[in-house]
Amino acid sequence: MVVVPIELTSSEPIHYDITIGTLPNLKFDRKVAIITNPTVSSLHLEKLLEKIDAPQCEVVTIPDGETFKTLTTVESILTALFEAKFDRKSLLIALGGGVIGDMTGFAASLYQRGIDFIQVPTTLLSQVDASVGGKTGVNTAYGKNLIGAFYQPKAVYIDPYFLSTLPEREFAAGIAEVVKMAVMFDDDFLTYLEMNDLRQEAVIREMIRRSVTLKAMVVNQDEKEAGIRAVLNYGHTFGHVIENETNYATYLHGEAVAIGIVMANALAVELGLLEESEAHRVMNLLQNNGLPTAYVIRDIKHFYEHFFLDKKSNRGKIKFVLPNGALGTHVMRDDIEASTVKAVLQRFGGGV
């Protein structure tokens, strides 16, 4: 028996910058394609085009909305790139929210086994969360983000100006992810969120800066979600089930996460990991910012079974992310009895 070892020494360490502020001029010596949707395009494409200097700049417009976050849509992006004879040096720019960013990154990862891409997120949710960290992918009939790749952008440009046209409800949805970061990692940041008007320009910038800095800290330690990055799923274990049960039609992702955070906190209270009063603090913050915190579970058994379809569920165990004794701390638990979880769900008005 002969053994030939493969030792990949050539993989370069990945480095890129997330720039928060007015979108700078962007000069490229290669083909560029902006991937966007009709809604964002009508509001912001012109501004982006003004900033871009490239030998060729294509615009690929895909349908708006989570229901189009599919492999079929990604294929349509790839086809547009083949038609425009893009090569391995070409570049994609995602102009839009999380859906656009996730699919643009995924298309970039697939095209000729990987080309560069840049994120220009236009929603609060994508600015504070989705555009940072290289998770790309699409939904399937079996659940959200179940097909995809870890693929990092070459740069992220976060310009809060884009938020001026964002509907109030979508702005609120972004705040859910901000609250998530604060509850898991930084109680001081949580207090800041409670004490300030989150619609104020200076506060928005500070909120983005602190969220992105926390997320960068996590991603820098654990790109592939082998450990601490799973903490970012706080609120999402429950939220994903809610989104799925309501066919992604009733709630925005951030809204489902807000409800999920309240559910996770209820479980933490039940387990003695959080004071009831602290859970209330978080619920109030979410409510004060226009986020839903209640959800009537029709069938608890069904809701619980749904957890197992989640990517986080490994070898039949569900991993819950919870505050760990206080706000600003976290713990991952895969040893919680089904009966305990179901008892907590029961309180959300569920039947058996």
Next chain:
Amino acid sequence: MVVVPIELTSSEPIHYDITIGTLPNLKFDRKVAIITNPTVSSLHLEKLLEKIDAPQCEVVTIPDGETFKTLTTVESILTALFEAKFDRKSLLIALGGGVIGDMTGFAASLYQRGIDFIQVPTTLLSQVDASVGGKTGVNTAYGKNLIGAFYQPKAVYIDPYFLSTLPEREFAAGIAEVVKMAVMFDDDFLTYLEMNDLRQEAVIREMIRRSVTLKAMVVNQDEKEAGIRAVLNYGHTFGHVIENETNYATYLHGEAVAIGIVMANALAVELGLLEESEAHRVMNLLQNNGLPTAYVIRDIKHFYEHFFLDKKSNRGKIKFVLPNGALGTHVMRDDIEASTVKAVLQRFGGGV
């Protein structure tokens, strides 16, 4: 303007072993799926199953052949995994030739943003080439392997026993890739190939060992094909056009590569990079092993234009890989005049 740097420090260096010899027993504590096709399955599935000890072992059978190397087939693999409730710890095993290996690796890279996979190549071509190095992907209407990922297996098990059932023509096709390695990197190995009967068991083992060792050397230096790995495209620049022009129906991949090697050598002779006699040596070796070395080009302009669809063509330049003064050496050239290339193609019986 605030800049938050992303510095991914967590990415582990990639290491795995390619084991050449009798397939060992394989014990897993997780779900396993073998991806194969009906032809290979009827010949070798039983043997593989005997070696595997796992809590759950699925078999996913996909249609046989290059025409099924599509995103649609990969989706069918992913669907089977979702149906079997595979999680992030589950494992895929590719049992088959290059097509099976490329699609299994690609499916593994996509499933929940990446799960482990193992290669058990059953053809000479996949044993000496395709199973080593982590190139995965599928064909599109625009060309071969245009969608995919760089995604390394956890292990490769090369058992020459599988070759006992391989059709003669497919065995020959594998030799084309062996000759490619020798011509590019190792003249001594080329002499070995000329001096020995490549159907002898001990010679087959040695041929696999030396090819894989050379390929590992290249991949270890340059996983993502930023430099030296592109040398492995020797013969392929021409071969891919031949395959495409003949709708992947006339030639096996290795056969097209054999013709491509002869064409590349003719270009090298034209440029003064190779003695005519050395080009003949290689042609004889290919012919002696049952490989085609002639191809009538119907339309040279069309053939030449086709180069630009290749992944290797960057910013409108075609990169030719050629021997560099002698066999066992290589050079990449993107400065060759179209007229020079066309003059060489003309000699292959082409019209204008």
